[in-house]
Amino acid sequence: MNSALVFAVVMAVLIPAHHLADHVVQTDADASGKAAPGWTGWRHLLTHVATYHLTVAVMLAVTVVLLDLPVSAFGLVAGIAFSAITHALLDRRWTVRLILRATGSAAFADRQTPICGMYLADQALHHACLWASALLIACL
Numbered sequence: 395m396n397s398a399l400v401f402a403v404v405m406a407v408l409i410p411a412h413h414l415a416d417h418v419v420q421t422d423a424d425a426s427g428k429a430a431p432g433w434t435g436w437r438h439l440l441t442h443v444a445t446y447h448l449t450v451a452v453m454l455a456v457t458v459v460l461l462d463l464p465v466s467a468f469g470l471v472a473g474i475a476f477s478a479i480t481h482a483l484l485d486r487r488w489t490v491r492l493i494l495r496a497t498g499s500a501a502f503a504d505r506q507t508p509i510c511g512m513y514l515a516d517q518a519l520h521h522a523c524l525w526a527s528a529l530l531i532a533c534l
Contacts, residue, residue, distance in 0.1 A: 395463070395464055397532045397533050398532075400463055400464065400465060400531070400532040401528050401529060401531075401532035401533075403457065403461065403463060404454070404457075404463075404465075404473075404527075404528040404531045404532055405524070405525065405528045407453050407454055407457045408450065408454075408477075408524040408527065408528055409521070409524065410453070411449055411450045411453040411454070412446075412450070412520060412521070412524055414449055414453075415445065415446040415447075415449035415450060416446060416517075416520070419445050419446065419449050420442050420445065420446065421441075421442075423438060424438045424439075424441050424442040424445075425442070426438075428442050428485050428486070429485065429486055429487040429488075435486075439482055439485055439486065440482075442485065443478055443481055443482050443485070446481060447474055447477065447478050447481075450474065450477065451474060454470065454474075454531075458470075465531055465532070466534060468534050469530060469531045469532065469533065469534035470531055472530045472531070472534050473527040473528065473529075473530040473531035473534075474527070476523070476526060476527050476530055477523060477524060477527040480519075480520075480523040480526075481520065481523065484516055484519050484520060484523070485516075487512065487516075490503070490512055490515050490516050490519060491503050491512065493515070493519065494511070494512075494515055499511070499515070502515065503515065
């Protein structure tokens with residue numbers, strides 16, 4: 395199986411794993427507290443990142459085993475580590491706001507209705523990072 399096919403399968407797992415972990419597994423307390431200052435914010439963030447990546451790891455492991463995907467342990471660790479680091483950085487929220495300001499979208503960052511600009515940008519950035527994680531998993 396070539397790396398392009400492995401990449402496609404891994405992406406097909408990471409996207410639903412992301413939505414499950416970010417929107418179902420994540421608790422209300424972690425969602426509202428992960429950007430708070432100090433230890434409280436970091437505790438909620440680290441709990442969320444841990445439960446998120448446990449969900450991702452389980453879904454990837456099941457897929458790798460059942461489909462006999464040729465992925466290396468190094469690639470899996472690199473992809474999941476990249477995802478964990480970027481997920482944590484993005485979920486502190488200031489990074490998303492900084493990116494939106496840098497790209498000329500400060501007003502979008504502040505928009506709450508009819509859509510939440512910060513949420514949509516956060517999700518887009520997470521998906522872009524998952525793309526990079528899938529490349530790491532497929533290519534290393």
